[in-house]
Amino acid sequence: MLTFPPFEVLIQGILSGIFMGFVYALIAAGLSLIFGLMEIVNFAHGEFLMLAMYTAFWMYALFGLDPLLSVPISAFALFGLGVLVYYGIIGRILEGPMLAQIFATFGLAIFLRASAQFLWTPDFRQVGNALVAGPVRLLGISLALPQMVASLAALAAFAALYWFITQTETGVALEATAQDRQAAALMGINTERMFALGWGIGSACVGVAGAFLTTFFYVFPDVGSTFGLLAYVTVALGGFGSIPGALVAGVVIGLLEVLAGLLIAPAFKYVAVFLLYLVVVLVRPQGLLGKF
Amino acid sequence: MRRPTLLLLGLFLVAALAVPLVARLPYHRDLVIKVLLFGMLAQAWNILAGYCGQISLGHAVFFGTGAYTSTVLQMTWGMNPWVGLLAGVVLAVALSQVIGYPCFRLRGHYFAIATIAVGEIVQTLALNWEAIGAARGLSLPIRPDSIAAFQFHRNKYPYYYIVLALLLACLAVSAWIERSRLGYYFRAIREDPEAAASVGIPVTRYKLIAMAFSAAFVAAGGTFYAQYVLFLDPESAMPLSLSILICLLAVVGGVGTLWGPLVGAEVLIPLSELTRVQFGGTGRAVDLIIYGALLTAVAVYQPAGLAGFFRRAWGR
Amino acid sequence: MALLTLTGVTKRFGGVVANYRISFAVQAGEIVGLIGPNGAGKSTLFDVITGYYRPEAGDITFENHPLVGRRPDQVNRLGIGRTFQKLRPFHAMTVLDNVTVAALQHEGDPTAARAEALRYLEFVELADKSVNYARELSTGQRKRLELARAMATRPRLLLLDEVTGGVDQRTIPTLLQLIGRLRDQGLTLVVIEHNMRVIMSIADRIIALHLGEVIADGPPSEVVKNRRLIEAYLGDAFARPPREG
Numbered sequence: 001m002l003t004f005p006p007f008e009v010l011i012q013g014i015l016s017g018i019f020m021g022f023v024y025a026l027i028a029a030g031l032s033l034i035f036g037l038m039e040i041v042n043f044a045h046g047e048f049l050m051l052a053m054y055t056a057f058w059m060y061a062l063f064g065l066d067p068l069l070s071v072p073i074s075a076f077a078l079f080g081l082g083v084l085v086y087y088g089i090i091g092r093i094l095e096g097p098m099l100a101q102i103f104a105t106f107g108l109a110i111f112l113r114a115s116a117q118f119l120w121t122p123d124f125r126q127v128g129n130a131l132v133a134g135p136v137r138l139l140g141i142s143l144a145l146p147q148m149v150a151s152l153a154a155l156a157a158f159a160a161l162y163w164f165i166t167q168t169e170t171g172v173a174l175e176a177t178a179q180d181r182q183a184a185a186l187m188g189i190n191t192e193r194m195f196a197l198g199w200g201i202g203s204a205c206v207g208v209a210g211a212f213l214t215t216f217f218y219v220f221p222d223v224g225s226t227f228g229l230l231a232y233v234t235v236a237l238g239g240f241g242s243i244p245g246a247l248v249a250g251v252v253i254g255l256l257e258v259l260a261g262l263l264i265a266p267a268f269k270y271v272a273v274f275l276l277y278l279v280v281v282l283v284r285p286q287g288l289l290g291k292f
Numbered sequence: 293m294r295r296p297t298l299l300l301l302g303l304f305l306v307a308a309l310a311v312p313l314v315a316r317l318p319y320h321r322d323l324v325i326k327v328l329l330f331g332m333l334a335q336a337w338n339i340l341a342g343y344c345g346q347i348s349l350g351h352a353v354f355f356g357t358g359a360y361t362s363t364v365l366q367m368t369w370g371m372n373p374w375v376g377l378l379a380g381v382v383l384a385v386a387l388s389q390v391i392g393y394p395c396f397r398l399r400g401h402y403f404a405i406a407t408i409a410v411g412e413i414v415q416t417l418a419l420n421w422e423a424i425g426a427a428r429g430l431s432l433p434i435r436p437d438s439i440a441a442f443q444f445h446r447n448k449y450p451y452y453y454i455v456l457a458l459l460l461a462c463l464a465v466s467a468w469i470e471r472s473r474l475g476y477y478f479r480a481i482r483e484d485p486e487a488a489a490s491v492g493i494p495v496t497r498y499k500l501i502a503m504a505f506s507a508a509f510v511a512a513g514g515t516f517y518a519q520y521v522l523f524l525d526p527e528s529a530m531p532l533s534l535s536i537l538i539c540l541l542a543v544v545g546g547v548g549t550l551w552g553p554l555v556g557a558e559v560l561i562p563l564s565e566l567t568r569v570q571f572g573g574t575g576r577a578v579d580l581i582i583y584g585a586l587l588t589a590v591a592v593y594q595p596a597g598l599a600g601f602f603r604r605a606w607g608r
Numbered sequence: 609m610a611l612l613t614l615t616g617v618t619k620r621f622g623g624v625v626a627n628y629r630i631s632f633a634v635q636a637g638e639i640v641g642l643i644g645p646n647g648a649g650k651s652t653l654f655d656v657i658t659g660y661y662r663p664e665a666g667d668i669t670f671e672n673h674p675l676v677g678r679r680p681d682q683v684n685r686l687g688i689g690r691t692f693q694k695l696r697p698f699h700a701m702t703v704l705d706n707v708t709v710a711a712l713q714h715e716g717d718p719t720a721a722r723a724e725a726l727r728y729l730e731f732v733e734l735a736d737k738s739v740n741y742a743r744e745l746s747t748g749q750r751k752r753l754e755l756a757r758a759m760a761t762r763p764r765l766l767l768l769d770e771v772t773g774g775v776d777q778r779t780i781p782t783l784l785q786l787i788g789r790l791r792d793q794g795l796t797l798v799v800i801e802h803n804m805r806v807i808m809s810i811a812d813r814i815i816a817l818h819l820g821e822v823i824a825d826g827p828p829s830e831v832v833k834n835r836r837l838i839e840a841y842l843g844d845a846f847a848r849p850p851r852e853g
Contacts, residue, residue, distance in 0.1 A: 041401040092592050098400040102347055103543050104591040110536070111584025117577040225532075229412070232405045271416050274409035281402050282394050473712045473721075480709045483698040489680035490658065490690055491710040491761050 002263050013258045019151035021254025026154040028234035028246040030205035036178040036241030037198040044109035046228020052210025053219045066131045067214040075207035082203025086196045116221040125219040150212035157208045233277040239287030312449045327561045332459040334541040334553030336509035342548035344502035345482025347404045350411030354384040356530030358511025359518040373442035377515040384511030385504045392503045418526040429525025442519040462509045544586050546599025611636045617666030626652040628820040639797045641811030648817040650800045651693050654767050659683040689763030691754040693770045697742035704738040710760035728756040748779040768799045
């Protein structure tokens with residue numbers, strides 16, 4: 001059942017897995033941030049990514065803007081979307097029943113995906129002339145430049161996020177709200193604003209990731225669903241609410257996906273990932289570095 | 293039963309029995325059968341999620357199990373499809389216990405995601421399992437019209453009555469559950485599992501019971517589907533989109549009530565057909581746009597769904 | 609033979625020791641008051657006894673049945689009922705349904721269970737609110753509802769977590785009467801309470817916890833003079849020796 005590919009392919013696969021892993025980590029970090037704050041899983045997270053990718057694509061298609069330059073636009077747009085969704089939807093169901101919390105964002109996901117299909121058709125879109133394109137040879141191994149750039153950028157964004165959370169006053173306030181909502185409120189922190197900020201930043205992470213993904217991924221309405229599912233697994237593995245955990249978990253998932261695809265069969269790469277999710281939540285619910 | 297409920301039930305039965313006389317076109321007949329089938333599936337999901345509060349987003353797994361079990365038994369060993377239906381139900385219930393036992397330890401969101409994970413794993417396995425046709429699927433052998441063979445070709449109305457019977461059975465069982473000790477326990481578990489345990493309720497056991505009832509009816513629906521469409525593949529029998537549709541109908545219609553899911557199916561499925569007709573090519577997306585918006589709106593504003601909305605309008 | 613016996617019960621949460629080597633026995637028919645400053649580990653002890661947490665060390669025996677390792681529903685079916693400090697009625701269910709759920713344990717038929725539930729509601733003087741939803745009740749009413757719900761499981765030992773907390777002063781005498789009636793019914797009670805006057809008036813015996821340990825165990829008149837206890841509550845400035853003469 002296990003088939004070993006040639007050594008070079010294996011190394012390329014492992015590196016590719018690590019690169020994608022950093023991107024997964026950034027996507028998951030956003031989800032984890034939101035969950036850490038208010039114990040709500042954003043079931044529309046994948047669709048947010050999809051919107052980020054379309055943003056970068058349309059900036060390219062309509063204005064010739066390279067996706068790398070669209071990163072701030074995409075991040076900003078998604079930040080706004082996150083805040084909007086918080087005030088419009090999430091803020092109203094924070095204290096509600098589990099059903100409301102799950103289906104509010106689930107409904108949003110369906111709505112966004114279908115709207116994208118309606119507005120932009122199910123066609124696969126591609127950014128043709130990205131600044132970063134093509135393979136690069138390093139020590140005899142062929143690496144995809146767009147993936148490398150995306151992963152380095154994801155890592156940078158991740159570091160920036162971590163710095164923000166631990167070193168800035170707002171960031172610390174955010175963490176404090178995540179740790180103990182009541183205590184934070186007693187200390188004068190505006191928890192409502194923190195929640196909205198959390199949604200904004202979490203979504204901005206996805207905005208960054210999405211723009212970079214456009215350099216080597218097709219853009220289509222359904223693209224968010226797989227990334228969304230992978231994000232849940234990553235967050236669960238890393239530990240819901242743990243940003244550093246998301247990084248470790250992202251790389252693990254990225255590697256697992258590639259290795260399962262190479263060693264077993266491409267059709268089974270997600271089976272391995274989902275099995276990992278089940279094993280993790282059943283054996284160690286708090287994940288690798290998580291609090292819950 | 294209260295008088296208004298009896299009256300509603302009576303009206304429903306009369307309407308239901310009269311439909312075949314009124315809807316003569318195959319298109320309408322298919323639509324009505326679809327409404328009843330999905331109404332039943334949504335109500336079955338409701339038993340687990342609405343009454344007992346366990347949100348499963350992977351219920352299509354049981355649908356596929358029912359459909360494939362009866363079909364494979366029929367094609368490989370010539371087993372009668374009705375016996376196959378029972379076998380499918382048994383297998384689905386067993387599967388539900390295997391899935392539920394470890395997963396019920398998980399809290400709300402984690403459980404929901406776990407059910408998605410299970411659903412995806414099973415669908416991928418089915419897509420690659422040669423013995424059951426893999427991605428190509430299975431075409432059921434055509435048999436001459438008969439109840440025993442569970443196939444009707446010239447006059448498809450027996451299908452309608454069969455699915456109506458399934459729906460009524462599901463509603464009857466649900467009504468019985470509501471009034472029995474099971475109903476009380478399910479609701480307590482839904483409200484607060486820890487408090488429920490403090491009054492002596494073995495929480496996991498009752499969750500598994502709810503799961504069993506739910507899976508059983510969904511599997512029966514799966515066998516019906518296989519016999520009706522006479523073709524089966526993992527894409528149509530156990531996709532995530534089917535799981536989501538079932539939840540959607542129940543939630544928008546009114547989760548935790550007896551009539552909500554059926555109302556959801558009666559409103560949303562014709563709506564979907566309508567948008568398909570109106571908007572042509574991209575029609576499929578328009579119904580989903582409405583579904584998504586409705587689902588979020590119901591979750592935020594009116595968790596009692598359309599049924600709750602109607603009940604308010606009726607002044608009850 | 610004691611009804612409930614704890615021996616060396618220790619419960620840790622990571623680095624925090626919530627209960628440390630707790631040992632005591634409760635005799636049938638007693639009303640035991642469990643007191644101590646906030647964070648002393650009282651509610652946690654209830655959670656450990658009723659199976660929500662598993663202790664790291666120690667034994668708990670109820671009527672000769674070992675309790676450690678049993679699930680909360682099993683503990684309840686053995687005969688121990690409890691209320692919660694942060695009240696947890698079934699909010700979206702009616703008052704009657706709340707108690708019926710509990711009554712169904714012994715009275716399998718819903719109609720009979722409902723009738724029995726009504727009797728318990730009458731006992732706690734909440735029968736007139738039967739058709740109201742639990743979330744509509746005031747704090748005092750919710751306390752009585754939880755009491756009725758716990759009673760409906762026909763326990764022989766009742767663990768009451770905070771009887772008078774958050775309750776209107778005027779309602780306290782009614783609640784105290786209720787507790788007295790419970791004892792008359794043959795129930796044994798362990799009551800966590802912060803209101804010292806209440807405890808002094810109803811308890812046969814007081815067990816005091818501080819930082820997870822038992823620091824006093826005896827009749828109220830003795831415990832009240834316990835220096836360590838006074839220190840724990842008020843700081844050692846107050847724990848001066850009693851005046852001479």
